[in-house]
Amino acid sequence: MSSGISTPPKTDVFGQYGYAADDPRNFFRPETEAELQAKGRRQRATRTRWVWTGRVLVFIAFFGGWQLLTSIKLPHAKYAIVDPFFFGQPGGIWDSLVKLFTQGTAFGSIWANLWVTVQEALLGFALGTVLGMIVGILLGSNAYLADVAGPYIKVANAIPRIVLGAIFIVAFGLGMPSKIFLAAVLVFFAVFFNAFQGVREVNPDLISNVRVLGASPLQVARHVTIPSAMTWIIASLHTAFGFAIIGALVGEVLGATSGIGLIISQAQGNFDPDTVWACMILIAAFTLICEYLITLLEGRLLRWRPPSRTSAASI
Amino acid sequence: MDTAVPHASSRAPGADDAARIEIIGLTKRFLTPTGEPFTAISDVNLTIEPGQFCAIVGPTGCGKSTTLGQVSGLDKPSVGRVLVGGQPVSGITSGVSYMFQGDSLFPWKTVLANVMTGPVLTGTSKKDATELARDWLRRVGLAGFEDRYPHQLSGGMRKRVAMAAALINNPRILLMDEPFGALDVQTKAIMQSELLQLWEQLRPSVLFITHDLDEAVALADRVAIMTSSPGSVKDVFDIDLPRPRGNVQDLRHEKRFIELQTQIWESLRDEVSRAYTRTAVAA
Numbered sequence: 113m114s115s116g117i118s119t120p121p122k123t124d125v126f127g128q129y130g131y132a133a134d135d136p137r138n139f140f141r142p143e144t145e146a147e148l149q150a151k152g153r154r155q156r157a158t159r160t161r162w163v164w165t166g167r168v169l170v171f172i173a174f175f176g177g178w179q180l181l182t183s184i185k186l187p188h189a190k191y192a193i194v195d196p197f198f199f200g201q202p203g204g205i206w207d208s209l210v211k212l213f214t215q216g217t218a219f220g221s222i223w224a225n226l227w228v229t230v231q232e233a234l235l236g237f238a239l240g241t242v243l244g245m246i247v248g249i250l251l252g253s254n255a256y257l258a259d260v261a262g263p264y265i266k267v268a269n270a271i272p273r274i275v276l277g278a279i280f281i282v283a284f285g286l287g288m289p290s291k292i293f294l295a296a297v298l299v300f301f302a303v304f305f306n307a308f309q310g311v312r313e314v315n316p317d318l319i320s321n322v323r324v325l326g327a328s329p330l331q332v333a334r335h336v337t338i339p340s341a342m343t344w345i346i347a348s349l350h351t352a353f354g355f356a357i358i359g360a361l362v363g364e365v366l367g368a369t370s371g372i373g374l375i376i377s378q379a380q381g382n383f384d385p386d387t388v389w390a391c392m393i394l395i396a397a398f399t400l401i402c403e404y405l406i407t408l409l410e411g412r413l414l415r416w417r418p419p420s421r422t423s424a425a426s427i
Numbered sequence: 428m429d430t431a432v433p434h435a436s437s438r439a440p441g442a443d444d445a446a447r448i449e450i451i452g453l454t455k456r457f458l459t460p461t462g463e464p465f466t467a468i469s470d471v472n473l474t475i476e477p478g479q480f481c482a483i484v485g486p487t488g489c490g491k492s493t494t495l496g497q498v499s500g501l502d503k504p505s506v507g508r509v510l511v512g513g514q515p516v517s518g519i520t521s522g523v524s525y526m527f528q529g530d531s532l533f534p535w536k537t538v539l540a541n542v543m544t545g546p547v548l549t550g551t552s553k554k555d556a557t558e559l560a561r562d563w564l565r566r567v568g569l570a571g572f573e574d575r576y577p578h579q580l581s582g583g584m585r586k587r588v589a590m591a592a593a594l595i596n597n598p599r600i601l602l603m604d605e606p607f608g609a610l611d612v613q614t615k616a617i618m619q620s621e622l623l624q625l626w627e628q629l630r631p632s633v634l635f636i637t638h639d640l641d642e643a644v645a646l647a648d649r650v651a652i653m654t655s656s657p658g659s660v661k662d663v664f665d666i667d668l669p670r671p672r673g674n675v676q677d678l679r680h681e682k683r684f685i686e687l688q689t690q691i692w693e694s695l696r697d698e699v700s701r702a703y704t705r706t707a708v709a710a
Contacts, residue, residue: 317527324499324525325548325596335544339535416535416576 175202200385208390218378219370222394229360229372230398232288236295237356244300244352245345248307253337258308265304273297274362281367291368295359302352303345310344311337343417346410353402357395445512445522446477446599446632448498452507454657455493467493469657470507475649477599478630482643483651484695486702490658491636495602498634499523511600520600524593524631528605531589532577538564538588539573545596563591567621583614587621594625601631605638619646619675627671640695644668644688645675652694655702662694 143151182196191197196204212222219225251258251265277294284290318336327335364373372391379387453471456464468490475481483491496502497509500520509516524545525531532541542560547553564570567587577585586607593601606622607615623646626633637643643650644666652662668683678684 315529317529317531318533320499320501321525321527321531322544322548323501323519324523324602325545326519326521327548331548335548336533339533342535414535416537416578418578 178202196385197383198385200389204386205389205393208384208386209393212375212387212390212394217375219374222375225370225372225375226394226398228288228370229364229395232291232360232363232371233295233353233356235288236292236359237299237353239292240296240299240356241303241349241352243296244303244348245307247300248304248345249311249333249338249341252308252311252341253333269301269305273301274358277359277363277366281363286367286369291360291363291371294363295356298355298359299352302355303348306344306348307341310341313344314340342413346413349406349410350403353399353406357399361395444477447510447512448473448475448600448632448634449510449513450474450494450498450507451510453494453497453504453509454506455490455497455502456505466657469659471653471659473651473660473663475632475634477632479649480626480633480635480647481649481651482635482637482647483653484637484640484643484691485653485658486655486699487638487706488702489653489655489698491653492604493658495525495604495634495636498600499525499602522596522599524596524598524601526589526593526601526603526606528608530577530585532585532592534577536576537573538569538575538577538580541577541588542591542595545592549596559595560591563595564588566625567591582610583618586610586614586618590618590622590625594629594631597629598631601626601633603633603635605636607642608637608639615642616676620673622646623672623675640688640692641679644684644691645672645678650691652691652698654698656705661698662691664691664694 178194178199179202181194182192182199182201185192216222217225251261274294276297277290280290280293284293314337318340319332322332322335360371361373361376364371365377368374372395376388376391379385379391450471450473454469455467457467459465471490471494473481473483483494485491493502497504498511498516498520500516500518500523511520533544536544539557539560542563543553543556546556546559551559561570561573564573567590569584569587569591572580572584577588580588589606607618610618619642633647635643635646640650647666650664650666651660652664653659654661664687666687668678668681668687672678
C-alpha cells in the first residue's frame with residue numbers, strides 16, 4: 113500500500129513555515145470564511161467599477177462624437193461634417209428641453225401636453241390589455257370559438273394597424289378618444305396572442321386534478337387556467353406598453369389639438385430636429401418609469417416562480 | 428391523532444360499500460391523430476373491495492392510465508361499464524382523489540393553498556379549510572412549510588404535499604398513477620411507507636398504477652397484471668403479507684415477499700418482453 117503512493121508535499125497548514133497567505137506553497141491550507149467573503153466582495157466591486165466605466169465611455173463616445181461631428185467644419189467646407197440642421201445636436205437638444213419647460217409650447221405648457229399623451233397611452237394600454245386578456249382566455253379555452261375566430265384574427269393581425277389611426281381620427285375626431293382606440297388596438301394583439309398561448313400551455317394534469325375534485329368550469333378557470341396563463345400575459349405587458357406609447361404618439365402626429373405628438377409634428381414642419389429629440393427624451397423617461405412599475409407588478413404576481421429566470425431577463 | 432381530522436372518525440375503516448369499484452367488460456377505443464382506430468384497453472374486468480389496496484402492474488403503454496380515467500369519470504368507456512358503490516359512473520365520480528406521476532401541485536399557490544384546494548372546491552369555508560390544511564401538513568411532517576412555494580421544496584416534500592392534498596377531502600377512492608415514479612429509490616421507499624401509514628388511518632379504496640413490481644407487492648392487497656395493446660387483465664394475485672406492513676424497505680428481504688414477487692414476475696415477464704419486442708419492431 114505504501115510503496116505506490118508518494119507522500120503529499122509539505123504544506124503550511126499551521127503556519128509553522130511562515131509562508132504568506134497567498135503563497136502558492138500554501139495550496140492545501142483551507143481558506144478561512146472571512147478570506148472567502150473578502151475575495152467575493154473584491155471581485156464584485158471590481159466588476160461593478162468596470163461595468164460603470166464601460167457605460168460612461170459609451171455615453172461619452174456617442175454624445176461627445178455627435179456634438180463634435182456636428183461642430184467641426186473641415187477647411188473650405190460650407191457645413192459641419194454632420195449638419196446639425198438635419199440631425200440636431202446634443203447641446204441644441206438640451207436648449208430645446210430647457211425652452212420647452214421654461215417657455216412652454218405653441219399649444220400650452222409642456223406639462224399639459226405631456227399629461228394628454230400620458231392619459232392616452234395609459235387608457236389605451238388598460239383598454240387593450242383587458243380586452244386582450246378576456247378574448248385570449250375565452251378563445252384559448254374554447255376550441256370552437258377559436259376555430260371560428262381564427263381566420264379573422266389572422267387577417268386583422270396582417271393589416272398594418274397603425275393606418276387605422278387615420279380612420280379613427282376621421283371617425284372619432286381630433287381629441288383623445290381616437291388616440292386611445294389606436295393605442296388599444298395595438299396593445300390588444302400583443303396581449304391577446306400571449307393570453308391565448310398561455311391558456312393552451314396549461315398542464316392538463318392540473319385541470320384533471322381540480323375536475324376530479326368537483327370544480328365547475330368557472331372554478332377551473334379561476335384556480336388553474338388564469339393563474340397559469342398569467343405568466344404569459346405579464347411577459348407581453350412590456351412590449352404592449354411600448355405599443356401603447358407608439359399608438360398615442362402616432363395618433364397625435366396624424367392629427368390632434370394637443371399632445372407631445374403634435375409638438376413633434378410641428379417641430380418637424382419648422383425643421384427643428386432638436387425639439388423632436390427633446391420630446392423623444394421626455395417620452396423615453398415616462399416609458400422607463402412605467403417599465404419599472406410593470407417590473408414591480410411582475411415580481412409581485414409571479415413571486416411563486418423560481419428566481420433564475422427573472423435575473424436573466426432583466427436587461 | 429385521528430380525532431384532529433373531522434371526517435376521519437365518522438367512517439369505520441373498510442365498512443363502506445360506497446367505496447367498491449367494479450370494472451366490468453371495459454373497452455376503450457379512440458382515434459389516433461392520423462385517423463386510425465386504436466384499442467387502448469379491451470374487456471378489462473376487475474373488482475376492488477371497499478378499503479382494499481389494489482395495484483395494477485403492466486408494461487409501458489398497456490392502458491393502465493386509461494383505466495384510471497374511466498373510474499374517475501374524466502373519460503367515458505366505449506364498451507362495458509364501471510360501477511362505484513353499485514352506481515354506474517357518469518360524469519365525475521364524487522369522493523375521488525387523483526395523484527399523478529408528474530407534479531400535480533399548483534406552482535403559483537403556496538403549500539398551504541395547494542392543500543386547501545380540495546376543501547375549498549367542495550365548498551368548505553376558508554377558515555375551516557385553512558385549519559384542516561394545517562392539520563394535514565402536520566400529519567405529513569411539513570408543519571412550518573405552509574408559506575413556501577412548490578419550487579422551493581425537494582421532490583419528496585412535493586410528493587408529501589400532493590399526498591396531503593389528495594387525502595384532505597377524505598376520499599372514498601384514491602387513484603394513483605405512478606405517483607412515485609419520478610423519485611429516487613430512497614425517497615420512494617420513504618414515501619411508500621408514509622402512504623401506507625396514512626392509508627391505514629383513512630382506508631379509502633386504492634387503485635395504484637405502477638410498473639415497479641416490488642412497489643406493487645409491498646403496498647397492495649391485490650396485484651393485477653395487465654397485458655399490453657390492447658390492455659386487459661391477465662392475472663390477479665392476492666398478497667397475504669400481514670398488515671400493518673411497517674417499513675417497506677425491510678419488507679423486501681422477507682421470505683414471503685420474495686416468494687410472491689417471484690411468482691408474479693413469472694406472469695409479468697412474458698408481457699414485458701412481448702411489449703418490448705413490439706416497440707423495438709415499431710421503432
